[in-house]
Amino acid sequence: MGHLNQRNIIIGVCGGIAAYKSAELVRLLQKQGANVRVVMTDGAQAFITPLTLQALSGNPVHIELLDTEAERGMGHIELARWADAIVIAPATADILAKLANGDADNLLTTLVLATAAPVFVAPAMNQQMWAQAATQENCDTLRRRNFLFIGPDAGEQACGDVGAGRMSEPADVVQTLNAHFPSRALEGLHIVITAGPTREAIDPVRFIGNHSSGKMGFSLARAAIDAGASVTLVAGPVHLDTPEGVTRINVDSARQMLSACENACSQADIFIACAAVADYRPVTVADHKLKKQGTSGLTIELTQNPDIVATIGQAFPNLYTVGFAAETQNVLEHAREKRTRKQLDLIIANDVGNNAVFGQDHNSVTIIGSELELHLPEASKLQVARTCVEALAKEYRRTH
Numbered sequence: 001m002g003h004l005n006q007r008n009i010i011i012g013v014c015g016g017i018a019a020y021k022s023a024e025l026v027r028l029l030q031k032q033g034a035n036v037r038v039v040m041t042d043g044a045q046a047f048i049t050p051l052t053l054q055a056l057s058g059n060p061v062h063i064e065l066l067d068t069e070a071e072r073g074m075g076h077i078e079l080a081r082w083a084d085a086i087v088i089a090p091a092t093a094d095i096l097a098k099l100a101n102g103d104a105d106n107l108l109t110t111l112v113l114a115t116a117a118p119v120f121v122a123p124a125m126n127q128q129m130w131a132q133a134a135t136q137e138n139c140d141t142l143r144r145r146n147f148l149f150i151g152p153d154a155g156e157q158a159c160g161d162v163g164a165g166r167m168s169e170p171a172d173v174v175q176t177l178n179a180h181f182p183s184r185a186l187e188g189l190h191i192v193i194t195a196g197p198t199r200e201a202i203d204p205v206r207f208i209g210n211h212s213s214g215k216m217g218f219s220l221a222r223a224a225i226d227a228g229a230s231v232t233l234v235a236g237p238v239h240l241d242t243p244e245g246v247t248r249i250n251v252d253s254a255r256q257m258l259s260a261c262e263n264a265c266s267q268a269d270i271f272i273a274c275a276a277v278a279d280y281r282p283v284t285v286a287d288h289k290l291k292k293q294g295t296s297g298l299t300i301e302l303t304q305n306p307d308i309v310a311t312i313g314q315a316f317p318n319l320y321t322v323g324f325a326a327e328t329q330n331v332l333e334h335a336r337e338k339r340t341r342k343q344l345d346l347i348i349a350n351d352v353g354n355n356a357v358f359g360q361d362h363n364s365v366t367i368i369g370s371e372l373e374l375h376l377p378e379a380s381k382l383q384v385a386r387t388c389v390e391a392l393a394k395e396y397r398r399t400h
């Protein structure tokens with residue numbers, strides 16, 4: 001059984017043409033062993049009947065906020081407490097606005113306010129409505145409040161338009177939910193993860209560095225801990241809290257990072273190199289702050305840093321090694337080449353062009369292995385990390 005077995009999931013259905021997809025979503029969740037209860041808005045009933053969703057979920061459908069019958073069975077507060085997750089699919093522009101506003105004017109909006117469970121939204125609307133500043137600002141507000149977005153996908157729309165706004169396919173929604181709920185996929189395994197930038201000193205006050213925020217590596221550490229691994233995080237200089245349960249080793253330079261990894265990896269099963277390691281360092285580090293020399297420029301001679309992931313892979317041949325490829329062009333091609341050159345088991349490719357990734361909370365990646373090429377749509381770095389961990393665990397177990 002998967003991670004959704006015996007999970008209590010509320011599906012919130014709103015009034016949009018994509019409401020027909022919620023029938024398939026309910027069916028797929030049932031198949032995964034989840035307990036599903038459906039909440040419909042008034043608008044939703046114009047598109048799909050409560051009877052259909054009742055038959056598929058095996059439970060009465062909840063519609064009214066103040067229904068004396070329903071409140072005697074499972075009232076709205078009990079329902080909000082019962083849920084392990086609320087999934088609003090399809091989520092219309094109207095419900096997004098209501099949620100951003102904190103409204104409690106129907107059962108669904110009230111449940112969202114009353115629950116402590118994570119809330120997922122799968123938007124579905126006309127592409128122009130999705131692109132509107134009002135909708136986008138509502139989504140930004142919701143993301144800041146930790147609502148988890150699934151999609152929307154782009155493509156041909158029911159209204160004839162083409163663009164972003166199609167509800168994600170039910171199978172993709174289920175995949176995201178699966179990834180959110182931790183499995184114990186890495187139980188018993190020790191994982192070493194590098195994260196953040198390295199700093200290569202020029203003198204006591206200056207260094208060569210890069211924009212890496214460390215968020216992806218820290219998200220991976222959190223996802224790996226949740227999946228049952230024991231995790232050592234070798235972190236470059238970043239200001240992020242250590243996820244609970246993770247052993248953190250702080251380093252500055254690439255050479256310090258390598259030495260920390262060499263120690264940690266002697267006991268490890270999997271090594272994930274997520275750090276943005278500086279490729280070069282100054283040949284000499286000045287003892288004192290460098291002073292300006294008249295008006296002439298300054299030349300700093302650089303030498304190459306060791307390649308941490310390649311060195312570790314050679315030193316520990318049985319270690320399962322995973323690298324990242326941050327690229328700005330021909331992303332997949334460069335990533336495949338890097339995986340072979342560095343002899344990695346897996347490489348996770350991401351496009352860092354236009355500052356789209358560094359420091360941001362969202363990311364979209366492709367996981368590449370010898371027989372695997374899995375593209376993950378844009379999602380929060382934690383969601384992406386959870387999906388990566390699941391895929392990695394599957395590949396690791398397949399080969400070990």
Ligand code: CTP
Binds near residue numbers: 305307
């Ligand atoms: N990496 C490493 N040590 C280095 C440089 C990179 O361990 N000195 C790791 C990164 O953590 C990442 C992978 O190698 O997992 C690819 O990093 P990237 O910077 O994309 O590749 P480079 O080898 O630096 O290649 P290039 O800069 O030429 O693209």
